[in-house]
Each structure stands twice: as structure tokens, then as C-alpha cells.
Amino acid sequence: MIICILSVFILAFLVPLLHKMTGNKLAFLLSIAPLTIFIALLCYYLSGTDFPISESWEWNSYFNLELAVYLDGLSLLFGFFISGIGFLIYIYAGFYMKDAKYNGRFFMILTLFMGAMLGLVLADNWLSILVFWELTSITSFLLIGHNNEKESARYAAWQGLLVTALGGLALLAGLVLIGIVTDQYTISNLSQHHELLTQHTLYLPILLCVAVGAFTKSAQFPFHFWLPNAMAAPTPVSAYLHSATMVKAGIYFFARFSPILGGTVEWHILLSSIGGITMLIGAVMAFKSDNIKKLLAYSTISALGIMTMAFGIGTETAVFAGTVYIIAHALYKSTLFMMAGILDKETGTKNISKFPIMLYQKLPLAFGIVCLAALSFAGIAPFFGFVAKELLLEMVLHSPMLAAVYVTIMLVTSVFFVAILFVLTHKAFTKGKLDSQVKSIHKGIYIAPVITALLGLIFGLFPDALSNLTSLASSNIFSGFESEHLALWHGFNNAFYLSLLSILIGAGVYFISLKVNWKLNLSFLKPFQPSKIYDYLFDGLIVFGQWQTRKIQTGYLRNYAMVTLSVILILTGFTFFYKAGIRINTESLDIYIFELILGLIVLLALGFTLFTSSNISALLSLSVVGIAISIIFMEAGAPDLAITFFLIDALTITIFVLILHKLPKKMLRKRNFDRFRDGFIAVGTGLLVTLILFSLTYNPLNSKLKEFYAENSYSAAKGKNMVNVILVDFRVLDTLGEICVLAIAALGVFALVNYTKNKKID
Amino acid sequence: MLLFSVFLLFRGHNLPGGGFIGGLMAGAAFILDAFAHNVAHSLKLLRFEPVKIMATGLLLAVISGFLGLILGDGFFKGYWLDIDIPLIPKLGSPFLFDIGVYALVLGMVLKMVLPNLEND
Numbered sequence: 001m002i003i004c005i006l007s008v009f010i011l012a013f014l015v016p017l018l019h020k021m022t023g024n025k026l027a028f029l030l031s032i033a034p035l036t037i038f039i040a041l042l043c044y045y046l047s048g049t050d051f052p053i054s055e056s057w058e059w060n061s062y063f064n065l066e067l068a069v070y071l072d073g074l075s076l077l078f079g080f081f082i083s084g085i086g087f088l089i090y091i092y093a094g095f096y097m098k099d100a101k102y103n104g105r106f107f108m109i110l111t112l113f114m115g116a117m118l119g120l121v122l123a124d125n126w127l128s129i130l131v132f133w134e135l136t137s138i139t140s141f142l143l144i145g146h147n148n149e150k151e152s153a154r155y156a157a158w159q160g161l162l163v164t165a166l167g168g169l170a171l172l173a174g175l176v177l178i179g180i181v182t183d184q185y186t187i188s189n190l191s192q193h194h195e196l197l198t199q200h201t202l203y204l205p206i207l208l209c210v211a212v213g214a215f216t217k218s219a220q221f222p223f224h225f226w227l228p229n230a231m232a233a234p235t236p237v238s239a240y241l242h243s244a245t246m247v248k249a250g251i252y253f254f255a256r257f258s259p260i261l262g263g264t265v266e267w268h269i270l271l272s273s274i275g276g277i278t279m280l281i282g283a284v285m286a287f288k289s290d291n292i293k294k295l296l297a298y299s300t301i302s303a304l305g306i307m308t309m310a311f312g313i314g315t316e317t318a319v320f321a322g323t324v325y326i327i328a329h330a331l332y333k334s335t336l337f338m339m340a341g342i343l344d345k346e347t348g349t350k351n352i353s354k355f356p357i358m359l360y361q362k363l364p365l366a367f368g369i370v371c372l373a374a375l376s377f378a379g380i381a382p383f384f385g386f387v388a389k390e391l392l393l394e395m396v397l398h399s400p401m402l403a404a405v406y407v408t409i410m411l412v413t414s415v416f417f418v419a420i421l422f423v424l425t426h427k428a429f430t431k432g433k434l435d436s437q438v439k440s441i442h443k444g445i446y447i448a449p450v451i452t453a454l455l456g457l458i459f460g461l462f463p464d465a466l467s468n469l470t471s472l473a474s475s476n477i478f479s480g481f482e483s484e485h486l487a488l489w490h491g492f493n494n495a496f497y498l499s500l501l502s503i504l505i506g507a508g509v510y511f512i513s514l515k516v517n518w519k520l521n522l523s524f525l526k527p528f529q530p531s532k533i534y535d536y537l538f539d540g541l542i543v544f545g546q547w548q549t550r551k552i553q554t555g556y557l558r559n560y561a562m563v564t565l566s567v568i569l570i571l572t573g574f575t576f577f578y579k580a581g582i583r584i585n586t587e588s589l590d591i592y593i594f595e596l597i598l599g600l601i602v603l604l605a606l607g608f609t610l611f612t613s614s615n616i617s618a619l620l621s622l623s624v625v626g627i628a629i630s631i632i633f634m635e636a637g638a639p640d641l642a643i644t645f646f647l648i649d650a651l652t653i654t655i656f657v658l659i660l661h662k663l664p665k666k667m668l669r670k671r672n673f674d675r676f677r678d679g680f681i682a683v684g685t686g687l688l689v690t691l692i693l694f695s696l697t698y699n700p701l702n703s704k705l706k707e708f709y710a711e712n713s714y715s716a717a718k719g720k721n722m723v724n725v726i727l728v729d730f731r732v733l734d735t736l737g738e739i740c741v742l743a744i745a746a747l748g749v750f751a752l753v754n755y756t757k758n759k760k761i762d
Numbered sequence: 763m764l765l766f767s768v769f770l771l772f773r774g775h776n777l778p779g780g781g782f783i784g785g786l787m788a789g790a791a792f793i794l795d796a797f798a799h800n801v802a803h804s805l806k807l808l809r810f811e812p813v814k815i816m817a818t819g820l821l822l823a824v825i826s827g828f829l830g831l832i833l834g835d836g837f838f839k840g841y842w843l844d845i846d847i848p849l850i851p852k853l854g855s856p857f858l859f860d861i862g863v864y865a866l867v868l869g870m871v872l873k874m875v876l877p878n879l880e881n882d
Contacts, residue, residue, distance in 0.1 A: 640783065647786040651871060654793060658878040728781065728856040728863070735859075736823060739866050743816055746870035750813075753877045 002069050004037060005122065008115030012108050019104030026107055027094030034086035034114060041079050044071065045469070070124035070188050073472030074255055077323065078121040078248070080469075081330045085244045086114050088448040092338050093236035095445035096345070100234075106146055110237070113139035117245050121252055124186045126175045133171065133217070136246050137164040143241065144233040156229035159534060163226045167216025171253075174209030177202055178260075191259040191479070198264050207261055210253065211270055218250030218304045221278045225531035227301055228285075231293040235341030238293060243300050243333040248326065251304060254311040255322070258477045262314050268401065271312025276409045278305030283416035287423065287513075290351050292340045296333065299377070299420060302413060303329045306392065309406070311477075313399050319478040321391035323470045324486065328376060328388035331456045335373035336424070338449040342366060343428075345441050352428045360429040362438045365446055367429050372453040376460065378421035378506070379414065379499065383460040386499075387486055389414065393495035411502055418506020419513070426510070463487060562678070565685050573688050580695055594635065602628045615660055623653045640723045781860035785867025792868075793875055801879045812876065816869025823862030826855040 011033055019026050071079075093110070097103055116135035123129045138161070145157030179185055181200055182193040197203060214220075219227040230242050241247070254262075254271065261267060282302025289295035303325070310322030344350050346363060360367040372383070379389030396406035459466055463486035475481040552563075605624040612618050626649030633642035709726060727735050796804035808815075 643783050644786070647783060647790065651786065651790065651793075651875070655875055655878060658875070724860075728860050732827070732856070732859060735863065736827065739820060739823060739863055742870050743820055743866060746816060746873045747813075749874045750877060 002067055004040065005069070005115055005119045008033060008037075008111060008118060012111035012115060015108035015111055016104040019107065024098050024103075025094070026103060027090045027097070030107055030111060031087050031090035031094070033111070034083040034090065037118070038080065038083035038087060041076060041083060045076060067128055068124035068186055069122045070186075071122060072188075072476045073469070073474075074252070074476045075121045077326070077469060077473040078252055079118065081327070082114065082117050082121065082245050085240065085330060085334050085452070088451055089236050089240040089334070089338075092239070092341075092445060092448035093234075095442050095447075096236055096341055097234065098442070102146070106143070106234070109139050109142045109146075110240070113143065113241065113246070117249070120249055124188055126179070126185060126187055129187070130168070130172055130175060133213075133249065134165070134168050136241075136249060137161060137168060137217075140164070140230070140241055140246055143237045144230050146234055146237070147232070150232065152229075153232040156226070156232040158538075159531075160226045160230050162538070163223055163534070164216050167213040167223065169213075170209045170216075171213025174206050174211075174213060177206045177209065181206070187256060187260075194260055194263070197261060203261075203264070204266060207266055207270065210257060210261065211274075214250030214253040215274060215308075216250070217253075218247050218308065219278075219301050220250070220274050220305060220308055221281055222530040224278060224281070224301050225529070225534065228294045228297040229531075231291075231297050235293070235337060235344065238297075239334045239337035239341070242297065243337050244330045247300065247304060248307075248330075251307045251311070251322075251326065254308060255319075255473075255477045258311055258314060258319065259479055262311070268312055268314060272309045272402075272406070273312075275305045275307070275309030275312055276406065278302065279309065279409060279413045280305075283413045283420075287416050287419050287509075290353050292343065292350050292352055292424075292428070293337075295352075295420070295423070296336055296340060299417070300329075300333060302417075303333070306410075306413065309409075310392065310395060313395060313406070314478070315395070315398065315400065316474075316478055316481055317391065317398055318395040319481070320470065320474045320484055321388070321395040323473045323477070324391055324466075325388040327459075327466065327470070328385045328456070331452050331459070332373040332376040332383075332385055335369065335449045335452040335456070336377065338452070339366060339370050339373065342441070342445055342449070345445075346438050348439065352423065353432065355428055355432040356438055357432040358430060359432060359438075363429075365450075367425070369446070369449050369453045370428070371425050372457055373449075374421045374424040376453075376456040377424075378418045378503070380421075380503070381460070382457070384456045384463065385460070387460060387463045389499060390495050393498050394493075397494055397498075407498070411498060414499070414502035415506040415509060418503050419510040422507065422510040427514075558678075562681060565681050569681060569685050569688060572692075573684070576688065576692060576695075595632065598628050598632055598635075616657075619653055619656055619660065623649065626650075626653070638723075781863035782867055785864040786871060788864070788868045789871030789875070792872055793879075796876060796879050801876050804876070808872070812869040812872040814869070816866050816873060819862045819865030819867070819869060821862070822865065823859050826858040826862065829855050 011030070015026070015030070018029065022029055090110075093107075097106065100106075113136060116132045116139060119132035120129055120136060123132060141157045141161035144160050145153050147153045178190070178197065181202060182190065182196060184190050184193060197206065200206075212223075216223040227242060227247065231238055233242070279302050282298045282300070282305055286295050286298035286302060289298060307322050307325060307329075310318045310325065312318075340350070343355070343363075343366060346366070347355050347359070349355065356362060376383035376385030379385045393407075393410060396410045397403060399406050467484065467486045470486065471481065471483040474484075554560075602625050605621040605628070608621040609618045609625070612621070627646065630642045630646040630649070633639075633645060709730070792804050792808060795807060805811075
């Protein structure tokens with residue numbers, strides 16, 4: 001199974017190559033991948049193997065990092081529509097993106113996304129879940145910004161990325177906290193710690209962090225504003241990511257974590273309230289929208305709100321209802337999105353009011369498909385959406401807390417959903433502009449939406465087919481869940497009457513809206529919109545960054561050195577004197593005459609450097625200092641160090657000399673104040689380091705390291721020069737890092753030198 | 763000087779020396795040549811661009827680490843051939859790494875110094 005996920009990633013990276021070979025047929029070729037996965041999952045499901053199945057590859061057991069996969073009912077469910085709808089989307093995209101530019105890149109990232117999403121629902125170790133989570137954010141960013149020449153696409157992509165990445169950080173914090181509290185890194189085992197977690201003092205922070213993460217991904221209030229903007233992506237992306245899969249990742253998390261964090265009052269209130277608010281906002285905004293993709297985006301937000309609320313309520317019925325609704329929504333929403341894309345291509349516009357009048361005559365097939373999906377959307381029998389809606393209504397009617405509130409919210413939302421049904425069918429296909437024309441496109445593009453629409457009908461008529469799967473998934477969320485059967489007809493109960501009521505009111509709302517043009521003047525609220533807050537923060541961050549760079553990165557090396565050294569002096573010095581104090585071991589200080597002479601030479605040379613007015617002399621005396629120091633190293637018994645230091649010194653001086661003739665011949669005369677200040681910082685830092693060293697070596701070092709290296713460097717590492725052996729073998733990773741830094745520094749120097757060369761006017 | 767640098771490289775594992783020092787020495791050798799003749803001459807002598815040498819060095823160093831991964835141990839586990847050639851240190855992955863360091867330092871030094879020489 002892990003191989004399954006990895007193979008998707010490998011496939012993704014092969015896509016550009018395949019694109020060159022197959023051209024426009026690329027998508028159809030690629031669709032084999034999700035189809036295979038779907039069939040594989042189907043085999044697992046039908047063969048009646050014992051669920052759950054898990055598999056893991058260990059990566060680093062010290063940090064509890066492993067690549068673990070866990071297939072149970074819930075992940076199976078999600079896996080089915082990631083692969084199933086994925087398959088259909090590839091076919092749709094094959095027709096939709098025909099002859100578009102950059103298809104290779106598009107399909108590569110789409111495949112990467114699919115792999116990441118699969119990884120997310122199948123992963124067991126929550127560290128790997130996070131990796132996949134962020135991967136989905138990044139691929140979504142790339143896909144939204146696919147038409148990167150459009151400003152709106154870039155803006156939307158950034159917004160999506162920053163909001164979901166922020167959520168990702170919160171999620172990381174929450175998961176780390178869980179790890180600390182329970183010391184458990186596999187999700188499948190976490191449900192045993194339910195008691196521990198919910199009673200813990202850290203429960204609320206954990207819940208908030210995880211919830212914020214899921215809220216951002218699933219576009220819940222107040223993080224919902226990125227989703228409508230994400231509609232700047234090509235329609236296959238909107239249909240796949242932003243309706244059926246990625247945005248459900250947060251919902252998946254709520255489902256997964258229900259047995260781990262759920263069941264408490266806080267959980268209930270947090271999820272249900274946010275879910276409820278989101279439902280209403282989404283439904284109303286959807287109804288008001290003219291742009292069909294934005295309409296669908298808002299209704300997705302609303303649907304996600306419904307699912308959040310369901311998992312918030314958390315009763316057996318609620319969990320079951322939520323699961324069923326996830327399926328229903330995936331089916332009808334992807335259909336509607338695909339149809340939106342088709343309508344866009346046929347009519348040339350995304351705005352419903354600009355569609356050609358009497359469109360149903362010109363595009364009967366489109367009309368039919370949209371009707372099928374929209375009826376499921378509004379929850380009309382005999383579609384699967386109706387089955388879901390009945391369950392949802394029962395859920396709110398029997399909710400243990402605040403049933404009346406939930407029923408009202410649910411009812412209002414349903415009313416708007418019905419109204420939207422009419423918008424999508426009546427308004428879109430009968431009303432419109434008189435003079436718009438219909439283009440003709442390849443009919444193959446209808447294949448995918450027809451399938452999903454029909455599935456909505458089929459499952460509506462025979463819902464029992466899905467009973468097993470949904471029960472299985474629900475049992476993973478709500479322990480002790482008894483198998484339920486899905487049925488179309490539940491009898492003349494309250495849920496049914498509410499349903500009828502919502503249809504009647506919804507129709508009423510719609511037809512009234514056609515006559516009366518109501519405008520709600522809420523413009524005073526505009527500055528507080530979440531999207532405006534995002535804009536403030538984003539622009540503010542940029543302004544702050546620019547200001548800060550101006551202040552700190554002045555471009556003068558001496559400023560940087562001054563700041564760095566004075567901070568070291570102050571902070572380290574203060575800590576040193578406050579905590580440790582000076583300790584000098586005068587006994588072990590044997591000073592040889594030789595060393596004294598060398599020291600004197602160094603001081604003389606330094607003095608000469610400082611007080612001479614010629615640059616060349618300063619450099620020469622500096623090189624004397626360098627030679628003296630390397631002799632000291634030599635004498636202290638460190639030949640490697642001495643050679644290295646000497647060579648570096650020589651090369652540095654060489655470079656200096658080369659640059660020298662570009663500098664003025666005489667050095668700058670500094671103000672006296674500056675000289676004192678710089679002298680103070682320099683001498684102070686030097687003195688500080690010396691004192692620290694003395695204090696450190698006060699007690700003789702008793703290190704086992706020396707013995708270890710002495711013993712092992714020949715036997716284990718086959719070298720007699722311990723220093724080199726340490727560099728190249730025992731601590732080779734450090735050396736690797738250092739040489740990378742060297743390489744980057746060289747490139748940087750080269751770039752700087754070249755930059756000035758090109759700017760030089762001679 | 764070049765010979766000396768290679769000598770230093772080989773010596774590294776058992777006596778003072780090593781890849782880093784060898785690389786610096788070699789770099790100094792080429793710079794000396796550039797002083798004596800001109801930069802173009804030195805570059806021709808070098809035969810490859812400094813950047814490429816530097817990059818190759820990094821690649822060699824990283825490959826020596828990956829040997830361990832491929833053969834199933836950890837990253838950067840040391841492997842040695844059983845041959846004992848006189849004068850050359852034990853051939854193995856640390857030696858490969860050292861050669862990588864040598865190349866990288868050589869490339870780096872030249873890249874930093876030679877452009878400055880050209881402005882004459």
C-alpha cells in the first residue's frame with residue numbers, strides 16, 4: 001500500500017516526459033493510475049479482509065518517524081472518492097484542457113496532489129500526515145496559480161497558501177502537544193488515550209490548534225474567504241480539489257479525531273457553532289452569487305459547514321449522517337463544477353445572468369445533467385442527496401443540546417439550497433441575455449459529469465448498496481456504532497415534513513427574488529471582513545519587512561560587525577559575569593619565552609596595522625599577525641590547524657591586495673568618538689572571550705571523547721591522523737554542511753563581484 | 763605546487779594534511795600561475811571552469827554518503843576496499859569524500875580570487 005502512494009509520486013515526476021510523448025492524450029493515459037487505485041481499494045473492500053489493515057516502514061525510531069499506513073473504513077471511504085473522482089476528473093480534464101498551455105506542468109502537479117491526498121487519508125503516523133497536509137497546500141497553491149500571468153490567480157493562490165499554511169502550523173502545534181501528552185505517534189492507537197487527552201489541562205489548546213488547522217483547510221468561518229478566490233484555478237482543479245477532496249481534509253481530520261478528542265462539550269460547541277455560522281454564510285452568499293463558480297464555491301463552504309456541525313454534534317446519528325453527506329456532496333458537487341466548466345466553454349461566460357436565454361433548448365444534455373445534480377444538491381427524492389438530507393434532519397432533531405437552534409439553522413440552509421436549485425436550473429437555463437451564442441465543443445467532455453450525476457440517482461434509488469461502507473466508516477468514528485441501513489423512505493416523520501417545508505419556502509424565496517431586488521446594506525461591516533483582515537496583515541507584513549531591512553541591512557560591513565560584536569559583548573558578557581564569574585587557574589599557566597616573543601610580535605604588528613596610514617602596510621603587518629598565530633598553533637601541537645590557518649590567511653591577504661587598488665590610497669580618518677567606540681567593542685569582545693576561555697579551562701577537561709577517538713580512529717576508520725579522520729569520517733555530516741556553506745559563499749562572492757563589474761562605467 | 767597539493771591530500775588520513783588543506787594549496791598554485799601569466803592562461807591550465815569543479819566536488823562528497831544508504835546501512839557509513847596500495851591511503855568512502863572536499867575548495871578559492879584578478 002505504501003508502494004501505491006509512492007508510485008503515484010514517481011508517476012507525477014514522470015509526467016513532463018510522458019507529456020512530450022503523448023501530447024493531448026496525456027490525461028487519458030494518466031487516468032489509469034487512479035483507476036487502478038480505485039480497483040485495488042475495491043478489491044480490498046469486497047474481499048472481506050479484516051479491516052483495519054496497517055503497514056509501516058520505519059524511518060527513524062528515535063524520533064518516532066515512520067511511514068505508516070492504516071486502511072480502515074474511513075480511509076477506505078475517502079480513498080474511494082479520491083481515486084474514483086480523480087479518475088473521472090482526469091478524463092474530464094483531458095477534454096477541458098485540450099490544447100492548453102503548460103499541460104505537462106498541470107498534470108504533474110495534479111498527480112502530485114492526488115498522491116499527497118491519498119497519503120493524507122491513509123497515513124497513520126501523524127508526522128507523515130502533516131507532511132501530506134502541507135503537500136496538498138503547496139500543490140493547491142501551484143494549481144490555483146496555474147494561469148500565472150493573471151494577477152487574480154496569483155493573488156488567490158497566495159491567499160490560499162498562506163491561510164492553509166497558517167492552519168498547518170496550528171495543526172503542527174496541536175499534534176506535537178498530543179504527542180507530548182500521550183507519547184503516542186500513531187493515530188490508530190491514539191483513541192485509547194481519549195480519557196487522558198480530554199481530562200488534561202492542555203485539552204483546550206490542543207483542540208483549538210487542531211481545529212484551527214482543520215478550519216483553515218475546510219474553509220470554515222472566519223477562514224473561508226480563500227475558497228471563492230480559489231476559483232481562479234482551472235475548472236478541473238476546482239472540481240477535484242476544492243469540492244471533493246482537499247477541502248474535505250479538514251472534515252477527515254474531524255472524523256479521525258472524533259474518537260480521540262471528541263465527545264466533550266468544548267468540542268461540540270466549537271465545531272457546531274463554527275459549522276453553523278459557516279453553513280448560513282455559505283448558503284446566503286451562494287444564493288446571491290452570479291458567477292457560477294463562486295456560487296458553487298460558497299455552497300461548498302456551506303456544505304463543509306454542515307459536515308463540521310455533524311461531527312461537532314457527534315451522536316451516532318450525526319456521525320452517520322455526516323458520512324453519508326460526504327458521499328452525496330462529493331458526487332453532486334463535482335458534477336456541478338464540471339458542468340460549470342462546460343457551460344463556461346459553451347457560452348463563454350461564467351456569469352449566470354449572461355447565459356443565453358432558453359439555454360435548455362440549445363444544450364439539453366447539459367440541462368439534464370445539471371438538473372440531476374442540482375436536485376441531489378437540494379435534497380429532493382429520489383436522489384442520494386435526499387437520503388443524506390433526511391439523515392441530517394434527523395440528526396438535528398435528535399441533537400442532545402440546542403436542538404432547536406440547529407434545526408433552525410439547518411432549515412434556513414436547506415431553504416437556500418432549494419432556492420439555489422432553482423437558480424441553477426431555472427435561472428441559468430431559461431433566463432439570460434438575448435444575444436449570446438453557444439459554441440460547440442467536443443462531446444467527450446460530458447462523459448465524466450454524466451457518470452457522477454447518474455451515480456447520484458442510482459445511489460438514491462438503491463442506497464442500501466452503500467450501507468455497509470458508510471456503517472464501516474462510521475464505526476471507526478463512533479465506537480460501538482451499530483450497522484445502519486440506508487433507505488430512501490423513512491416514513492412520514494418530522495424530518496420528512498421539515499424537508500417538504502424547506503422545499504416550499506425555498507421555491508418561494510427564489511420566485512420572490514426574481515421579482516423583488518433586495519439589497520442588504522451591510523457595507524458598514526465591510527472593513528471587518530476576514531478577507532480584508534487578511535489584506536491588511538499581508539500588506540502590513542511587507543511594509544514592515546521593508547522598513548526593517550532598511551534599518552538593519554545598511555550594506556556597510558562595519559555596521560554589521562559592530563552590531564554583531566556589541567550584542568555578543570553585552571549579552572554574553574552580562575550572563576558571564578552574572579552567572580559565572582572570572583576564574584583563572586594561575587597554576588597551570590606556564591609561559592615559555594618563545595610564546596612571549598611571539599605574542600610581542602603579534603602586538604607590535606597589530607599596533608602597526610592600526611596606526612599606519614597606508615593600506616598596503618596595514619595588510620602586510622596583518623599577514624605578520626597571521627604567520628605568528630600559525631606558529632603558535634604549530635607550537636601548541638596542532639599542525640593541521642596551523643597549515644589551514646596559514647593558507648587561509650595567505651589567500652585572504654591575496655584577495656585583499658587584489659581589491660586594494662580599488663580603494664583610496666589613504667585610510668579614512670575616523671572621528672575620535674568612533675575610534676573609541678570601535679576600540680572599546682573590539683578590545684572588550686577579545687577580553688571577554690579570553691576570560692571565558694580561562695574560566696572554562698579552570699578545571700582540567702576530562703573527556704572520554706579523546707580516548708574514543710584515539711582508540712577507534714585507526715581500527716574503525718583506518719586513519720592515523722585523528723583530526724582528519726574526525727573531519728572526514730566521524731563528523732562527516734558537519735563537514736558536509738560546511739562545504740555546502742563554502743560553495744554558497746563562493747557563489748555569493750562571485751555574484752557580488754560580477755554585479756559591480758557590470759555596473760562599472762569606464 | 764600542484765604535486766605538493768596532491769601529496770597533501772593523500773597524506774591527510776594518516777599525517778597532517780587532508781582534503782581541505784590540499785585544496786587550498788592547489789588553489790594557491792593556480793593563483794600563482796595567474797599572477798605570473800594571466801587569468802586566461804591559468805584557466806586554460808585548469809581545463810574546467812571553477813564552478814564546475816566546485817559542484818563536482820560537492821557531488822562526490824554527497825555520493826560518498828549515499829553509498830551507505832544504497833547498501834542498506836546508514837547515511838555516510840564508511841566502506842573500504844581491501845586493496846593496499848603503497849603511498850595512497852586506504853581507498854574508501856572517506857577518501858572519496860576528501861577528494862570531494864579538495865575539488866570543492868579548489869573551485870571555491872579560484873572562483874573567489876580569479877574574477878578580481880581580471881579587472882586589471
